[in-house]
Amino acid sequence: MDDLSRFLADVHKEVLPETDGQVASYIPSLAQADPDPFGIALATVDGQLHTAGDSEISFSLQSISKPLTYALALMESGFEAVDAVVDVEPSGEAYNRISLENETGRPANALINAGAIASTSLLPSGGRMSRLLHFYGQLAGRRLHADAQIAMEELEGGHRNLAMAHLLHSFGKLADEPVQATRDYCAACATMVTTTDLAWIAATLANSGCHPGTGEQVIDPLVVQRLLSVMTMSGMYDEAGWWMVRVGLPGKSGVGGGIIAVAPGKLGLGVWSPRLNEHGSSVRGVRTCEIVSRELELHVMGSHRPPSEDGLSAPTAS
Incomplete structure (x- = not known):
C-alpha cells in the first residue's frame, strides 16, 4: 500500500x-x-x-450537480448571459431559501437552489438532460445516469423549488417554462x-x-x-x-x-x-x-514553506 x-x-x-x-x-x-x-x-x-x-x-x-451545471451554462451561454440571470455573491443562507435580489430578481449565486434552477434553464431544453449527463460523465471519466425514482420524488416534494422557478420567471430570469426547468434540475440532482x-x-x-x-x-x-x-x-x-x-x-x-x-x-x-x-x-x-x-497542508491561504535564514519564507522545489 x-x-x-x-x-x-x-x-x-x-x-x-x-x-x-x-x-x-x-x-x-x-x-x-x-x-x-x-x-x-x-x-x-x-x-x-x-x-x-x-x-x-x-x-x-x-447539490454537487449545481457547480457542474453552472460550468456548462457558462461554456454554452457565455459569461454575460449567465451573469444577467445569476449573480456571484455569497448568500450566507440555507440552500433552499427563497431569496432574490430586490432590484434585479437574480439569485445570489448558482449554488443555491434558485440559482441552480436558473442555470439549468439557460441550457437548451431539447436534450438538456442528455447533455448534462454527458458532461457530468466527461468530468467523472465514465458514463453516468440519473435515477428516475429519486428524480420523481425530488419533483413531487419540490414545492419550494417550483415556487422559486415561478418567482424567477416573474422577474424574467428563467429562460424556460418553470415546471420543465425544475424537472430537469431535479433530474440532475438524481x-x-x-x-x-x-x-x-x-x-x-x-x-x-x-x-x-x-x-x-x-x-x-x-x-x-x-x-x-x-x-x-x-x-x-x-x-x-x-x-x-x-x-x-x-x-x-x-x-x-x-x-x-x-x-x-x-x-x-x-x-x-x-x-x-x-x-x-x-x-x-x-x-x-x-x-x-x-x-496534506492544502489550505489555500496557508504558507507551508520552511523559513530561510533571514526569517522569510523560502520557496521549495516543485
Whole structure:
C-alpha cells in the first residue's frame, strides 16, 4: 500500500466512529438510505487514484450537480448571459431559501437552489438532460445516469423549488417554462455517482478542467477559475465561513452525503457518508476534509514553506 492510500485508510479509521447527524428526510429514497457507509477517494492531477472504505457504492449527486451545471451554462451561454440571470455573491443562507435580489430578481449565486434552477434553464431544453449527463460523465471519466425514482420524488416534494422557478420567471430570469426547468434540475440532482467519481470530478477541476485520467479538456480554464471562486464563497451555504477556516478549499456538498473539495493544481477529494449536519453537509465528510487538508497542508491561504535564514519564507522545489 502506498503512502497516500495508507494515509486515507488511517483517516477513514479515525472518522468512522463519528455517528452524529441524520440522513436527509424530505426525499423518501434518501430517508431510507443506510446511514453507515463511508467512502473516501483522492485523485491527483497526474492521474493517481487512492481510496478507502466504501468508495464504489452509488448515491445521488444532489447539490454537487449545481457547480457542474453552472460550468456548462457558462461554456454554452457565455459569461454575460449567465451573469444577467445569476449573480456571484455569497448568500450566507440555507440552500433552499427563497431569496432574490430586490432590484434585479437574480439569485445570489448558482449554488443555491434558485440559482441552480436558473442555470439549468439557460441550457437548451431539447436534450438538456442528455447533455448534462454527458458532461457530468466527461468530468467523472465514465458514463453516468440519473435515477428516475429519486428524480420523481425530488419533483413531487419540490414545492419550494417550483415556487422559486415561478418567482424567477416573474422577474424574467428563467429562460424556460418553470415546471420543465425544475424537472430537469431535479433530474440532475438524481445523477448517480460513486465516491471515486467525485474524486475524479474534483481532480478535473483541480487540473484546470482537464481530466487527469482521460486527458480530455472538459472545461475551459477560465470557467474553472470562475467556478472555483464561487465554490470558495458559496459552496457550503451557511457554513461557508467555517468551512474556509477549517478546510480552506473550494468545496461543494450534497444532501445525498457527498462532498467534493478541490486543491487547485494538486488534487481532488471526494467523500461520502449519508449522515448530515444542520447545514445539510455530511458530518464525516466535513471532518474528513478537515483532516486531509490539515495533514496534506492544502489550505489555500496557508504558507507551508520552511523559513530561510533571514526569517522569510523560502520557496521549495516543485
